[in-house]
Structure formats: structure tokens, C-alpha cells
Amino acid sequence: MYLSLAIFLPIVCGALLLAIGRDEQANTVRWMALIAAVASFLVTLPLIHLFDTTTAAMQFVENQPWIERFNIRYHLGVDGISMWFVPLTAFITVIVVISAWEVIETRVNQYMGAFLILSGLMVGVFSALDGMLFYVFFEATLIPMYIIIGVWGGANRVYAAFKFFLYTLAGSLLMLVALLYLYSQVPGGSFDIQTWHKLPLSGTAQTYLFFAFLAAFSVKVPMWPVHTWLPDAHVEAPTGGSVVLAAIMLKLGCYGFLRFSLPIAPDAAREWSWLIIALSLIAVVYIGLVALVQKDMKKLVAYSSIAHMGFVTLGFFIFNELGVSGGLVQMISHGFVSGAMFLCIGVLYDRVHSREIAAYGGVVNTMPKFAAFAVFFGMANCGLPATAGFVGEWMVILGTVQFNFWLGGVAATALVFGAAYTLWMIKRVYFGDIANDDVRALTDINSREFLMLALLAVATLYMGLYPKPFTDVMHESVTELLKHVALSKIPA
Amino acid sequence: MNDMNWLAIYPEILLLVMGCVVALADLWVTDEQRRPTYWLTQLTLVVVGGMHFAYFDAGVTTYAMQNMVVADPMGHLLAGFACLATLITLVYARPYAASRDMLKGELFILSLFSLLGINVMLSANNFLVVYLGLELMSLSLYALVALRRDHAVSTEAAMKYFVLGALASGFLLYGLSMMYGATGSLTIPEVFDVISKGIPNKSVLVFGTVFVVAGLAFKLGAAPFHMWVPDVYQGAPTAVTLLIGGAPKLAAFAITVRLLVEGMIGLAVDWQQMLIVLAVMSLLIGNLAAIAQSNLKRMLAYSTIANMGFMLLGLASGVVNTSTLWGTNAYSSAMFYAVTYVLTTLGTFGMIILLSRQGHEAEEIKDLAGLAKRSPWFALVMSIFMFSLAGLPPTVGFYAKLAVLQSMVVNGVPFYLWLAVFAVVVSLIGAFYYLRVVKVMFFDKPTDTAPLAAPADVRFVMTLNGAAVLVFGLLPGGLLELCKVAIRQALTT
Numbered sequence: 001m002y003l004s005l006a007i008f009l010p011i012v013c014g015a016l017l018l019a020i021g022r023d024e025q026a027n028t029v030r031w032m033a034l035i036a037a038v039a040s041f042l043v044t045l046p047l048i049h050l051f052d053t054t055t056a057a058m059q060f061v062e063n064q065p066w067i068e069r070f071n072i073r074y075h076l077g078v079d080g081i082s083m084w085f086v087p088l089t090a091f092i093t094v095i096v097v098i099s100a101w102e103v104i105e106t107r108v109n110q111y112m113g114a115f116l117i118l119s120g121l122m123v124g125v126f127s128a129l130d131g132m133l134f135y136v137f138f139e140a141t142l143i144p145m146y147i148i149i150g151v152w153g154g155a156n157r158v159y160a161a162f163k164f165f166l167y168t169l170a171g172s173l174l175m176l177v178a179l180l181y182l183y184s185q186v187p188g189g190s191f192d193i194q195t196w197h198k199l200p201l202s203g204t205a206q207t208y209l210f211f212a213f214l215a216a217f218s219v220k221v222p223m224w225p226v227h228t229w230l231p232d233a234h235v236e237a238p239t240g241g242s243v244v245l246a247a248i249m250l251k252l253g254c255y256g257f258l259r260f261s262l263p264i265a266p267d268a269a270r271e272w273s274w275l276i277i278a279l280s281l282i283a284v285v286y287i288g289l290v291a292l293v294q295k296d297m298k299k300l301v302a303y304s305s306i307a308h309m310g311f312v313t314l315g316f317f318i319f320n321e322l323g324v325s326g327g328l329v330q331m332i333s334h335g336f337v338s339g340a341m342f343l344c345i346g347v348l349y350d351r352v353h354s355r356e357i358a359a360y361g362g363v364v365n366t367m368p369k370f371a372a373f374a375v376f377f378g379m380a381n382c383g384l385p386a387t388a389g390f391v392g393e394w395m396v397i398l399g400t401v402q403f404n405f406w407l408g409g410v411a412a413t414a415l416v417f418g419a420a421y422t423l424w425m426i427k428r429v430y431f432g433d434i435a436n437d438d439v440r441a442l443t444d445i446n447s448r449e450f451l452m453l454a455l456l457a458v459a460t461l462y463m464g465l466y467p468k469p470f471t472d473v474m475h476e477s478v479t480e481l482l483k484h485v486a487l488s489k490i491p492a
Numbered sequence: 493m494n495d496m497n498w499l500a501i502y503p504e505i506l507l508l509v510m511g512c513v514v515a516l517a518d519l520w521v522t523d524e525q526r527r528p529t530y531w532l533t534q535l536t537l538v539v540v541g542g543m544h545f546a547y548f549d550a551g552v553t554t555y556a557m558q559n560m561v562v563a564d565p566m567g568h569l570l571a572g573f574a575c576l577a578t579l580i581t582l583v584y585a586r587p588y589a590a591s592r593d594m595l596k597g598e599l600f601i602l603s604l605f606s607l608l609g610i611n612v613m614l615s616a617n618n619f620l621v622v623y624l625g626l627e628l629m630s631l632s633l634y635a636l637v638a639l640r641r642d643h644a645v646s647t648e649a650a651m652k653y654f655v656l657g658a659l660a661s662g663f664l665l666y667g668l669s670m671m672y673g674a675t676g677s678l679t680i681p682e683v684f685d686v687i688s689k690g691i692p693n694k695s696v697l698v699f700g701t702v703f704v705v706a707g708l709a710f711k712l713g714a715a716p717f718h719m720w721v722p723d724v725y726q727g728a729p730t731a732v733t734l735l736i737g738g739a740p741k742l743a744a745f746a747i748t749v750r751l752l753v754e755g756m757i758g759l760a761v762d763w764q765q766m767l768i769v770l771a772v773m774s775l776l777i778g779n780l781a782a783i784a785q786s787n788l789k790r791m792l793a794y795s796t797i798a799n800m801g802f803m804l805l806g807l808a809s810g811v812v813n814t815s816t817l818w819g820t821n822a823y824s825s826a827m828f829y830a831v832t833y834v835l836t837t838l839g840t841f842g843m844i845i846l847l848s849r850q851g852h853e854a855e856e857i858k859d860l861a862g863l864a865k866r867s868p869w870f871a872l873v874m875s876i877f878m879f880s881l882a883g884l885p886p887t888v889g890f891y892a893k894l895a896v897l898q899s900m901v902v903n904g905v906p907f908y909l910w911l912a913v914f915a916v917v918v919s920l921i922g923a924f925y926y927l928r929v930v931k932v933m934f935f936d937k938p939t940d941t942a943p944l945a946a947p948a949d950v951r952f953v954m955t956l957n958g959a960a961v962l963v964f965g966l967l968p969g970g971l972l973e974l975c976k977v978a979i980r981q982a983l984t985t
Contacts, residue, residue, distance in 0.1 A: 018872070067891070069972040070898060110868075132894075136885035143879060146927070150935040151864075158935055162927065169884075169923055173916040176894075180901040181909065189902065 002046050003060050003076040006086055007124045010040040010093065014116030021109020030101055033112035037097045040119065041090035051083055053472045056480035058129060058194070059083075066133070071189050075130040080477030081258050081328065084470060085126040085251060088335050091459075092247045093119035096240040098452045099343055103239065103350055104152065111152060114144040115240060125252050131179045131191040134259075135172070138216075138252065142168055145241065145249065152238040160229075160236035167229040171219035178212035181205075182264070197263040197484065200491040203271075210268035213261045214276075220253025221309045223276075224283040234302035235355070239346030242298065246305050247339035251331045254312045258324070258481065262316065266485040269317070276317040281410050283310025288417030292424070297348075297355050300425055301341045304381060307414060308334050314411060315396040318403040319485060324478045325471055326395025332470060333380075333388030333463055340377040340456040344370070347449055348429075352438045357428050361435025366442040371430045373445075373453040378426045380460050382419040388463035497556035500563040503543040503571065504611050510536040511604040518597030526595050530586060533600040534579060537607075541575030544568045550977045555617060559679060562617035566827070566978035570746050571614045574739040577834055578607050581738055583953045584842040585731030587946070594639050594729060602639075603735060606632035610743040613750075619668040619678045622747050626664070626711070629743060630657050633736055637728040649727025656710070656720045664707025670700030671756075680755045687758035698762050704751055705766045711744040714804060715773040718797045722781075725793035730848065730855070733789060734841040737796060738834050745830040748807060753823060754982060760811035767808035772914070774801025779921040789855045791925060792840055795881060798922055803829040805915055806896040812903045816983075821902065824979040825895035828972055832880075832888045832964065839877045839957040846870065846946050846954065857929060862938025870944055871933045873958035880961045882926035883919055888964040893919065895972065 013036035021029040052059060058077030066074040078086060096115050104111045121144070124137035142165055150161035182196050183189050185205075190196075201209070219226045230250075234242050262269050284307050291303035308330065315327030347370060348363070349355055364371035380387035383394070393415065401408030434440050445453070463470060498505075514536070518529045545568070553564040582603060589595040609629030616622040634657065638650035672678055674696040675686040691697060710717040725733050752763050778798025785791035806826030810819040847854035854860075864871040880889030897915065900908040946954075964971055 067967075067969045067972065069969060069976060070894075107864075110864075136890070139885045139890075143884065146930075147934060150931060158931055161931070161935070162924070165927060166920065166924060170920050173920055174913070177897065177901065177909070177912050177916055180894075180898050180912070183898070184902040184904060 001060075001062070002043060003078065003086070003123075003127045004062060005043045006040065006047070006090065007076075007120045007127070009043060009120070010036060010090070010116040010123075011120035013040070014113040014120070017109045017116065018113040021113065023106060023108060026105065026108045029109045029112060030097075033097050033116065034094070036116055037090070037094045037119070040116070041087065041094050044087040044090045044123075047078065047083060047086055051473060053080070054476065056080065056476040061129075066130075070132070070183070070191070072132045072191050073130045074133060075192065076127045076133075077129045078127050080474040081481070082126045082255065083473055084328075084332050085248070085255065086123050088332055089119055089122045089126070089248050092244060092335060092339055095339065095343070095452050095455060096243055098448060099243065099346060100238075100240050101448055103346070107151065111148070111240070114148050115244065118144040118148075118244060122248050122252065126255060129193050131182065131193055131196065133191075134193070135176060135179055139169075139172060141249065141252070145245070148241045149233060149237045153236040153241070155236075156232070157236040160232040163229045164233040167219050167226070171216040171226075174212045175216035178209050181209065193259065199264070200489050201265065203267055203490050206265035206268035206489070207271070210261055210265040210272060213256065213265070217253040217256040217261065218279075220256070221250060221313060222253070222306060223279050223310070223313060224287060224306070227283070227287070227306045230306060231299050231302040234305075234342075235296060235298045239342060239349070242342040242346075243339045246301070246342055247335040250305060250309055251335065254309065254316070254327065254331055257313065257316050262485050263481060265489075267488050267490055269485065270319070273317040273319070276313055277407065280310040280314035280317070281407070283307055284314065284411060284414040285417070288414055288421065291421040292417065294421075295357055297345045297357055297425065297429070298342070300357075300421060301338060301345065304341075304418065304421065305334070305338050307418065308338070311393060311396050311411070311414065315399060318399055319482060320399050320402055321475075321478055321482060322395050322402065323399030324482065325474050326392050326399055328392075328474050328478070329395060329463075329467060329470055330392025333392050333460070336456050336460045336463065337377055337380045337387075337389050340373075340453060340460070341381055343452060343456070344374045344377060347445060351442055354438075357425060359436070360429040360439055362433045362439055363430045363442065365434050366439060367444045369450065370445045370453075373457060374430060375426055376457055377460070378422045380464070382422045383415050386461070386464045388460045388467075390464055391467045496558065497554060500554045500556035501561060501615070503540045503547070504608065504615070506543070507536065507540050507604060507608045507611060510540075511601055511608060514604060515597060515601045518601070521597070525590060526597070526600075529597055529600050530582070533604060534582060536604065537575045537579040537582070541572050541579065544572035544575065548572065551981060553981060560618045560621050561612075561615045563615055564978075564982055566746065566749070566982040567614040569974060569978045570742045570827075570831075571611050573831055573834065574607060574610050574614070574742050577738040577742070577838060578603055578735070580838050580842070580953055580957065581731070581734045583949055584734060584838075584845045587950060588729070588731045588845045588848065592640065592729065594731070598639065599636070599731075602632045602636050606636070606735065607739060610739050613743045614746045616747070616750060617680050619672065619680070619751075622750065623661070623665055623668065625743070626747070627661060629740060630661065633732075633740065636732045636735060637724065639732060640729055643729075645727045646729060649724045652720055652727075653724045660707050660710030660717070663703045663710070667700045667703025667705075667707060670696055670703065674700065680750060683755045684757065687756060691758065697756075697759060701756060701759055701763050702766065705763055705770075708744065708748050708751070709770050712741070712748070712800045712804070713797055714770040714800050715777040715797055718774065718777065721797055722790045722793040725796070726787060726789045726855070730789065730841060730845050730853070734838065734845070737792075737837045737841060741800070741834055741837075742830055745803070745827065749823060749827075749979075749982065752807070753810065753819070757811065757816065757819075761814070764808045764811060767804045768911070771801040771804035771808060772911075774798060774804065775915060775918045779918050779925075782925045783921070785925075786857055787855055788844060788857045788860070788929075789841075791857065792837070795922070795925075796837070798918070799829075799833050799881070802893065802896055802915060802919070803833070805911065806899055809900045809903065809908055812905055812908075818899065818903045819983055820976060820980045822899040823983070824972070824975040825899040827975040827979060828895050829892040831971070831975070832892045832961075835957070835964075836877050836880045836889060836961055839873070839954065839961065840881070842950075842954055842957065843870065843874050843877070846944055846950065857932055858939070860929060860932045861936040863933040865938050866941060867944045870954070873954060874933060875930045876958050876961050878926040878929050880965070882923040884923070886962070886965045888961050888968060890965065891968040891972070
């Protein structure tokens with residue numbers, strides 16, 4: 001019940017806003033969107049409260065027949081792997097609604113409606129336990145995002161929207177065939193993901209499946225070398241779009257690895273883990289270097305996201321608990337931190353209408369309160385202890401050292417690059433003398449902007465200081481998953 | 493078996509009678525809007541459609557007219573949908589036709605007669621009845637395309653349609669005569685019996701099958717027999733394009749099932765190969781050519797070709813290693829595809845009708861520019877149609893593609909699995925040009941700021957049409973089940 005509510009409350013509210021909202025009553029629309037977003041967040045809180053951390057089984061399960069012809073079921077449930085993403089998604093949506101308040105002036109109802117619908121769909125992805133239900137939610141998220149980038153985006157928005165859509169669709173269509181293949185392998189036909197987990201599969205079949213899933217999820221994560229859509233999408237998307245993209249949408253891909261690739265094709269996953277590890281390390285090191293030379297702030301944070309996601313996939317494919325849990329923690333913390341980074345860029349962009357690093361300098365002189373937040377989130381982005389960014393990276397690095405000392409060493413360099421590109425950007429934008437008249441004319445953040453940044457700062461600090469509630473939830477499910485992956489599924 | 497059994501063909505008789513009544517009544521109608529004939533036609537369609545749906549009974553197959561026609565669930569279901577499609581078409585067509593001096597009795601009469609032809613095909617149990625229905629439908633449609641006789645493009649399209657259509661009918665008839673020569677019967681179940689007892693004269697039969705398949709491919713508009721589709725779709729008045737693109741596709745699907753599946757399933761090994769070649773070519777040509785179009789009607793014509801290719805894939809995966817175990821699954825998925833495709837097509841062409849005004853044919857893609865600002869509601873409905881054609885959830889187009897892909901993957905033959913991968917890759921190409929339409933509507937600046945002016949009934953039906961695409965997308969189970977029941981009954985008799 002809670003999960004259905006978390007999915008359909010925002011979708012229904014969003015559809016209502018689309019149907020009845022008018023630009024003449026933009027303020028009413030904003031308040032309605034805020035109420036809807038907060039309500040959608042509140043209904044996810046019982047999940048955290050009532051979650052049983054002593055079991056790896058699915059909780060809050062709902063299971064109804066949906067399309068009987070193909071035995072597709074409306075089957076929802078969360079375990080320790082997916083639970084935190086439900087409240088996270090709803091929380092980020094609240095932030096996005098607040099961030100758009102005065103910024104979006106035209107077609108407000110469509111903007112808010114699209115984000116609310118998107119939020120419900122993403123919750124659906126995280127809680128679907130039926131392969132086809134998962135796919136429906138996974139694909140449907142493309143539509144609102146396409147519209148968001150295309151309508152409210154920057155100058156080159158059409159190109160970015162198309163690239164985003166077609167890249168992701170290309171990957172997920174191969175996954176569709178994989179899902180159908182799995183369906184045909186179950187006697188009688190079934191799309192139940194947990195049945196698939198137990199399904200014996202030959203080595204060849206597992207390899208094909210693994211790569212079909214890799215096609216879908218690596219684009220979404222995104223992993224090097226299929227990451228090129230992300231900088232374009234981020235740069236052109238409106239602030240809210242970037243926030244949701246970085247904070248939640250990238251996690252859909254990472255989550256897919258844990259829900260599909262690893263448990264369904266464990267033998268192939270072990271066999272090909274070297275490939276994923278190599279791609280992840282390239283993302284961490286090479287993309288880190290690419291981020292260093294960016295002139296556009298949004299591009300820089302976009303590349304930093306790719307590097308951080310490299311950490312996540314690295315953690316997943318070293319097959320130890322520190323790595324997998326670390327990857328999951330990194331996913332959540334990146335949700336807070338990258339979201340906040342994009343909001344900070346949005347705050348500057350709303351005032352100066354430029355994302356170029358060179359257009360700024362000495363912002364701290366005119367916007368002290370804002371600069372404090374920006375520096376704080378910058379620190380979190382490079383993984384400073386006591387912030388959320390530290391916990392995940394640290395766990396993954398420890399896990400990698402356990403797996404292989406030298407690989408751990410390579411992964412740890414990411415902390416250096418992360419610090420380098422983030423702090424260098426902070427220095428050039430916020431510190432030094434006031435660079436030009438635009439910066440001189442800046443006004444500090446208002447209470448709305450303060451509120452949204454403060455909410456994220458609290459979350460980031462809390463997670464950095466006391467990550468136990470997060471890791472406790474994950475522990476049982478991750479242990480269970482690793483036990484499952486260690487066993488071969490190839491029929492004797 | 494050999495009695496007349498008039499009851500089974502009451503809907504067709506009613507349709508025929510009403511067609512004549514409308515023709516006569518129209519002589520006395522002086523109203524510019526042709527209200528009496530219009531409503532009489534719509535009433536006829538409602539009653540005939542209602543009768544077909546009421547006759548739909550899962551487990552019953554009746555033969556009538558001395559075994560010439562068959563009344564089975566598949567026929568009734570498709571006939572019901574065909575009536576519905578014609579009804580929706582006429583709702584969309586009326587304001588368009590009125591502003592172009594086309595709103596004459598002929599429009600209604602010819603629509604009714606083409607529907608009668610469709611109904612005859614749907615219930616044919618004999619090769620000649622198939623041909624009779626086909627010609628009745630085709631001749632009515634040729635005349636409809638030429639309805640604006642002072643319009644050069646329409647006339648040219650009608651000419652092209654007529655010449656190529658007649659050629660295709662000739663192919664089909666030639667093929668059927670060979671089947672007759674080889675099996676000694678024109679009745680479909682008897683042909684089936686002869687073939688399943690052992691193939692008497694295989695080379696003649698296969699030769700005949702080639703001609704039959706070629707004729708069917710023309711009627712479906714599958715490549716390489718697709719040349720007429722873009723020209724006719726573009727040249728015909730949009731209201732008539734809608735009539736050609738809607739119900740006739742259901743009939744073409746039905747006669748394909750009647751001839752190939754019910755009659756010649758024993759030759760499936762041969763005709764499945766042909767269908768696969770047709771499907772692959774249609775998917776490639778349709779999708780690639782559609783990208784290059786700037787004319788919306790032409791783009792949708794190529795999209796039709798691609799969609800028919802996808803449907804053919806479903807028809808081509810029913811028999812695996814001479815086992816018909818997957819037949820029901822495969823043919824019913826193709827049927828679901830055909831029905832939902834028609835539903836979506838009605839909406840897209842209806843939208844083109846809505847966009848055009850007196851003296852202005854809005855058929856370029858750029859005419860849609862900024863529709864989201866002009867009429868947000870219609871832009872939303874149109875984007876639902878586009879996403880459905882692109883096969884994205886949660887629209888019905890996704891489940892249609894899913895059903896066909898499932899029928900290819902489920903039989904476990906690697907060849908079909910790779911065919912499914914191919915189909916999926918080309919549908920990615922398709923997604924591009926559908927998305928471009930959405931892009932034009934939502935991202936581009938409007939060139940024309942006037943909101944769409946449409947009569948209330950058109951708005952209402954258009955909204956229902958869009959809602960149906962979405963609702964069948966959320967809950968496709970019922971329609972899928974109906975198709976399955978219909979095909980299962982068609983296969984067991």
C-alpha cells in the first residue's frame with residue numbers, strides 16, 4: 001500500500017496539474033505542486049520507519065495480476081538495496097519544486113506536472129519486482145525528462161534531448177529482448193524477478209543476458225565510453241532537470257546492476273567483472289582528468305558525476321560487502337551532493353545567466369551565505385570526512401584494497417582528482433577579487449534558496465556523521481546478494 | 493452445413509440495405525451539412541457494429557450461405573472494430589469534407605460499401621468470396637480517393653491506386669486459381685484438408701502461394717509492394733486517407749489469416765519465409781524512408797509500412813518446426829497489433845484533419861510547430877499517439893510490440909531471437925522520427941497562434957481516442973485476451 005501510494009500519489013497529482021493548471025494562476029500551481037511533493041515524500045516515511053533490518057526478504061510487498069496473457073504482475077516490494085531510493089526520490093522532488101519557484105515562469109503547470117510524474121515513475125522503477133513492470137517504469141521516465149530538457153532547456157536543448165532519449169532507448173531495447181528471453185526460459189512463462197534469480201542458465205545465455213543488461217544500464221549510469229549524452233543533457237537541462245538527472249536517474253542504472261545483472265547472470269558477472277572494473281577505473285581516473293579542464297561549471301559537475309558513478313560500479317563488481325554497500329551509500333550521498341552542486345550552479349545562473357567559470361570570481365564577497373553552502377557542498381563532492389561524500393568513497397576504496405591492493409591504489413587517486421577539480425572550480429568562482437560588474441551586482445540567496453540548500457546540507461552532514469541507519473538497512477540484503485552471486489547457476 | 497443460415501449474415505444484409513437507403517435518401521437531402529444522411533450513416537454503423545459485438549461468442553463458429561461465409565469470433569470482433577473505425581473516421585471527416593465541397597452522399601455511401609466489402613472479407617470462407625469482398629472494398633476506395641475530381645494530386649493518387657490495386661487483385665486471383673487447380677476446391681476448410689492430407693502438387697501450390705502472398709502484401713502495403721502507399725496517403729484527401737489507413741488494414745489482416753493460416757497452414761514453411769522477407773524489408777524501408785520526410789502524411793505512410801512489417805513478424809512466427817503449438821500466441825499478437833495500430837492511426841490522421849482549415853492543408857510536419865502553446869490538450873493527445881507508434885510504455889503501442897516480440901522469442905529458436913533483436917533495433921530508428929514530431933509540437937515556436945478550431949464532437953472523439961490509447965496501455969489485458977480467444981477459435985475449426 002505504501003509503495004503504491006508513493007508511486008501514484010505524485011503521478012495523479014502531476015496529471016491533475018497538467019489538466020487544470022493555468023499560467024494565469026502560476027502561484028496556485030506552485031503551491032499545489034509543493035503540497036503534492038511534500039505529501040508524496042511523507043507517504044514514503046513509513047517505509048523507513050517500518051523497515052525490518054533483520055531480513056533480506058522483500059518488504060511492503062504488493063502482488064496483483066496485471067496482464068494475465070503474459071503473466072505480468074503488478075508486483076512491488078523493497079529490500080535493503082532499494083528501500084532508501086524511494087524516500088530519496090521523493091525528497092529530491094520536493095527540493096526541485098522549491099528550486100523552480102520563481103525561476104520557471106512559463107508553463108509552470110507542465111513543468112511541475114512533469115517532475116511529479118517523473119518522481120512517481122522513478123519510485124516505480126526502484127520498487128518493481130516484475131521485469132515488465134520495471135521496464136515500463138524505466139522507459140516511461142524518458143518521456144517527462146525528454147520534455148523537460150526540450151522545453152525548458154538551454155540553447156542547444158533539442159540536440160541534447162534527442163541524444164538523451166535515443167541513447168537510453170537504444171540500451172533499454174536490448175534489455176527488452178533479454179527480459180523476453182528470460183520470460184521464455186521459465187516454464188509456463190514468468191516475468192517475476194525473484195524467480196529469475198533462481199533460474200538456472202547456461203554460461204552462453206548468461207553472457208548474452210549480461211551484455212544486454214549492460215547495454216541498458218551502462219548507458220543510464222553512465223559508464224565510459226557511453227557517457228557522452230550526460231554532459232550534453234546536463235548542460236542543456238534546466239536546473240531541476242539536472243538535479244533529478246544526477247540525483248536519481250543515474251541511480252536507476254546502478255540499481256539495475258544489483259537487481260538484474262548480478263543475481264540473474266552471476267557466472268557471467270564474475271567472468272566479466274574485470275571489464276566492468278576496468279571501465280569503472282577509466283571513468284574514475286580519465287573522466288576525473290577531463291573534469292579538470294572544463295570551462296563550464298555544469299559540465300564539470302556532470303563529469304564529476306560520471307567519475308563518482310565509476311566508484312559505484314567498481315564497488316559492485318569487486319564482490320565484497322564493503323564494496324557493494326559502499327557503492328549503495330555512494331549512490332545516496334551523490335544524490336544529495338550532486339543535486340546540491342547543480343542547485344548552486346542554478347542559483348548563480350538565475351542571476352548572471354552564465355555557467356562559464358570565467359564569468360565569475362570573488363562571489364564570496366557579494367554572496368557570503370551562498371558561498372558557505374557552495375564550499376560545503378564542494379567539500380562533500382571531493383569526499384571530505386564528516387560529509388556524506390566521504391563514507392561511500394571510503395568504503396569502496398577499502399573494499400577495493402581487500403580485493404586487490406594495487407587497484408585500491410588506483411581508485412584512491414580519485415580522491416585527489418576529485419579534490420583538484422572541485423576545489424579549483426571553487427577557488428576560481430567564489431574566491432579572489434570581484435571579477436566583474438555582474439558579480440558585484442549579485443544579491444545573496446533569499447530564504448527559499450536558503451531553505452532548499454539547508455535541507456540538503458543537513459542531509460549531507462547527517463549521512464556523513466552517522467551513516468549507520470543507511471548501512472544497517474543494506475546489510476542483510478547485500479550479504480544475501482553476495483552469497484547468491486558466489487554460487488554458480490550453470491546447470492550441472 | 494449446407495443451409496443458408498440467414499441469421500449469421502444479418503449485419504451484412506443490414507449494411508447493404510442501409511447503404512441503398514442512404515443512397516436514395518440523399519437525393520432528397522437539401523441540407524448543406526447533410527445532417528440526415530450523416531446521422532443515418534452513423535446510426536447504421538452503431539447498429540451493425542453493435543450486432544457484431546453482440547454476435548461475438550467465444551466458442552461458436554457458424555457457417556452460412558451454403559458454406560460460403562463463416563461467422564466466427566475473429567470475424568465478428570474485427571468487423572466490430574472496423575465499424576467503429578469507420579464511425580470515428582466519419583466524425584473526423586465531416587467538418588473537413590464540408591469545407592472542401594466533398595460532403596456529398598457519395599462519401600457516406602462509398603464508406604458504407606467499402607465497409608461492406610471489409611465485412612464480406614472478414615467472414616469469407618471461400619476464395620471467391622474473399623475476392624468479391626476485396627473488390628467491393630477496393631473499388632469504393634478508388635472512387636473515394638478521386639472524390640475531389642478537380643484536384644490534380646487526388647486524381648493522380650486515385651489513378652495510381654487503381655492501376656496498382658487492380659494489378660495486385662490480379663495477382664491474388666491468379667494465385668487463388670492455382671490453389672484451386674492444385675487442390676480442386678475453393679472452400680477454405682476443404683483446401684486445408686487437402687493440403688494436410690499430403691501435398692498433391694507442391695510446385696503449383698507453392699507457386700500459387702507466391703502470388704497470393706504478393707497480392708496480400710500489396711493490400712497490406714508491405715515492402716517491396718509498398719510503392720503506392722506514400723503517394724496515395726499523401727494525395728488522397730486526408731479524410732479518405734483515414735478511411736484507407738483504418739478499417740482496410742483489419743480486413744487485410746483477416747484475409748491473410750483466412751488464406752494463409754486457415755487455408756494453407758500446411759505450407760507455412762514456405763509462406764513464413766516470404767513473410768519474413770517482406771517484414772524485414774518493410775521495417776527497413778519504412779523506418780529509413782520515414783526519417784527523410786517533411787510531409788506528415790507521407791511520413792505516416794512510411795510508418796504504416798514499417799508497422800505492417802512488424803505485424804507480419806507476428807504472423808510469420810506461428811509455426812516452428814512444423815509444430816503449431818505457438819500458433820494462437822503468434823497470430824493473436826499480430827491481431828492485437830493490427831487492432832491497436834488502427835486505433836492509433838485514426839488518431840494521428842484525425843489530428844491532421846483537425847489542423848487543416850478552409851483553404852489550408854496542414855500536412856507538413858512544420859505545421860505542427862508550437863502546438864503545445866496553441867492547443868496544449870491536442871498536443872498532449874498527439875504526443876500520446878506518437879509515443880504509441882514509437883512503442884513506448886505506457887501506451888498501447890508498447891504492448892503491441894511486446895506481444896509480437898514475445899511471440900518470436902518464446903518459441904526458443906535462435907533465428908527468431910535474432911530477428912527480434914533486429915526488430916528492436918529498427919524500432920529505435922522509428923523512435924527518432926516520432927520523437928521529432930513531439931519535438932516540433934513542444935519545443936518549436938508556433939508559426940500560427942490561433943488555437944485549433946474544432947467542433948465539439950470532433951474534440952470529444954479525439955479525446956476518447958487518445959484516452960483509449962493510454963487506457964489500453966495501462967490495462968491491455970482484456971483486449972489481448974479477446975484476440976487470443978478469437979484466434980484460438982479460428983484455428984480449431
